[in-house]
Amino acid sequence: MLLQITDLSVEFTTMQDRIEALHHVSLSIDEGEIVGIVGESGSGKSVTALSILGLLEKNAVIKSGRILYRGTDILRLDKKELQALRGKEIGMVFQEPMTALHPTMRVGDQLAEVIARHRQLSRKEAYAQAVKSLEEVHIREPEIVARKYPFELSGGMRQRVVISLAMAAPPQLLICDEPTTALDVTIQHEILKLMKELSVKRGTAIMLITHDLGVVAELCDRVAVMYAGEIVETGRTAEVLQNPGHPYTRALIGALPDLADPAEPLHAIGGELPDLRSRPEGCIFAARCASVIPPCREVRPQLQPVRPDQGHEHQVSCWVR
Template sequence: MLLEINNLTVEFSSMQDKIVALQNVSLAINDGEIVGIVGESGSGKSVTALSILGLLEKNARIASGTIQYKGTNLLTLDKKGLQSLRGKEIGMVFQEPMTALHPTMRIGDQLAEVIHRHRNISYREAYQQAVLSLAEVRINDPELVARKFPFELSGGMRQRVVIALAMSSPPDLLIADEPTTALDVTIQNEILKLMQELAAKRGTSIMLITHDLGVVSQVCQRVVVMYAGEVVETGMTEEVLQHPRHPYTRALIGALPDLADPGQPLSAIPGDAPDLRNRPKGCAFASRCPHSLPICQEDHPVLELVSAASTTHYVSCWGRETG
């Protein structure tokens, strides 16, 4: 097991309130595996990623849980220990590449600096590797692009540069946070295919954070569905998408043209997500669920196998046996 998160709870505090952004989140990623973390905005996807990297804001507190990476609990590492992992063993691709690129440094220098820092080679060799990295992510004329500044590149080109940057060590785990959201469909598909190919070539595992189950269906072996800072369903991608057991997963599928039943109108999820400053006593999705039972309002369900016949498909729902 490359990464294993167990019962992770994260709180954010302000002068007036305490927000429980993650509550007892558990998930795992195996060597060479691509796992999709899916859910709408505010579901806890990015907070989970930032917890792994030790990049939570100062007002955040990890109240409980562990994050095991190659057998080491990352929550026990000091700042220097985490910095030694970031970039070298755990790479990150952000939604907006301009936030990951220095606006006043040329592309080649940015890549060379990272490679020089993580590998025991000269800066000249690092720069040569930087150009090769740009070619590897299918950037035409990499020597020319290496001399350019980020603002001179298109969004798709910048995202390719960020992927080259993240994969330059190369890492054992790549965390990709909504890496294709701002791109058109054609470029999005190219970027996803590129990430798949690089991961397969280098044996890198990927945690792909997205709100789009359509993206998950294209590239992920397993999927973790999050809602209101909790894992509500997880399993092999094909199993979850073809036989969803949680009403929230069904609602997400019903809202996607490519995954919804043919001839059926697309559905919207009624209501709003709960206020995380005052979590519901029972199921967090109960107020929006069309199949809510009295027990859903009072008791919180736990993540369990959907049936005795399944070994990989888990759901947190009182109505799981009727799904």
């Protein structure tokens, strides 16, 4: 097991309120595995990523849980140890590639700086490596691109540069937070292909955070569906998408326009996210759920295997069976 999150709860304090953004989240990632975390805004998917990286805002408090990276609890590391882990062991790619790059530094120099740091090379060797790593993310004419500034590149090219920066060490785990959301679909397709290729070639595990079930279907081996700070369903991607067990997962799929059958009205999810200042006692989705039964509003369901006779991988937290 490369990464194991157990029972993680995170709370944010504001002037007036305390908001529990993550509520008893457990999730694991194996070496070389690609795991998707999918959810809408406010579901806690980015908070999960930031917790792993130790990048939570100052007003965030970890209330419970452990994050084991190869057996070491990340939450107990000091600043220096965390710094050593970030970049070297765990790389990251964020949504907006422009903000991840130094605006007044040539692309090749930025890359060389990171490579020199992680691999103890001379500047010249590092620069040669930088050009090579641009080639690995399928940038044509890497020598020329290495001499450019970020603003001279298109969004897709920039994200390729960011990916090659993140892969410089190379890390064992790459955390990608909406890596293709700012890109056009044709470019998105290429970037997803590139991520898969790098993961297979280097054995890098990827944690992909996205709001887009299509992206999950394209790339991920496993998926965790988050709602209001909780994981409500998890399993093999194909299994979850074809036989969704949680009403929220079903609703998310139903809300997507179907290319094959456009006449069908879309299934919108009524209502709004619950107020996270005080979580309801029962199921977190009960207020918006179409198939509520008596225990839903009183007792919180736990993640349970959907079909225990067929293994424990596909789990869902729902009373309705």
